Amino acid sequence: MRGHIIVALLGSLSVASAACGKGGGGPGEHWSKRPVKTMSAKAGDVAFTIELPDGMRQTDDPKGKEVEFDFHIDGRVYTPEIRVSTGGVAKDLDEYKRFESKVATWLRAETLSDGFVASAENPNYPGKEDYLVYAYRTAGDKALACSGRVTRWSKGEVVKDKVAQVEKACLSIKIAP
Numbered sequence: 001m002r003g004h005i006i007v008a009l010l011g012s013l014s015v016a017s018a019a020c021g022k023g024g025g026g027p028g029e030h031w032s033k034r035p036v037k038t039m040s041a042k043a044g045d046v047a048f049t050i051e052l053p054d055g056m057r058q059t060d061d062p063k064g065k066e067v068e069f070d071f072h073i074d075g076r077v078y079t080p081e082i083r084v085s086t087g088g089v090a091k092d093l094d095e096y097k098r099f100e101s102k103v104a105t106w107l108r109a110e111t112l113s114d115g116f117v118a119s120a121e122n123p124n125y126p127g128k129e130d131y132l133v134y135a136y137r138t139a140g141d142k143a144l145a146c147s148g149r150v151t152r153w154s155k156g157e158v159v160k161d162k163v164a165q166v167e168k169a170c171l172s173i174k175i176a177p
Helices: 002-019 091-101 162-169
Strands: 036-043 048-052 057-060 066-073 076-085 108-111 115-121 131-139 142-150
Touching: 002 162, 036 066, 036 076, 048 142, 048 162, 076 115, 076 162, 091 108, 091 115, 108 162, 115 162, 131 162, 142 162
Parallel strands: none
Antiparallel strands: 036 048, 057 066, 066 076, 076 142, 108 115, 115 131, 131 142
């Protein structure tokens, strides 16, 4: 009888461990390993598509000016969080760098033919594996800003190597004609 109780307890611990992200369970397959899929949305009067990891939920702003994408799993929200909006905080890289004046070192800061992209460690949480991405894209007289944030899915995870995937998502925006 005692052996059955120990086996039952070990089985319960195994299930609890899997639910907490240990042993391969938790929020499911890590976002960085999921297939990418095209999602369509609209921010203000600007329709667009964006390439995002499968399973991201889309939340439209009631005022219609922005769309947010994130993971909502087992009652918890996970990053990456990506917001696409019509406003934006800057229309060129120099303006954005002035806006983010607390950033000491940029992972990427690049002007593109149709906008720019910048990424850095979140200056409000240094050393906490918290990174920000910002991209500004134009097409004719239309423009969209993409703000991304990526943090850990599990304790001890290194996130810096996943920033490029969030940049790629923001840069995948295609503004509809």
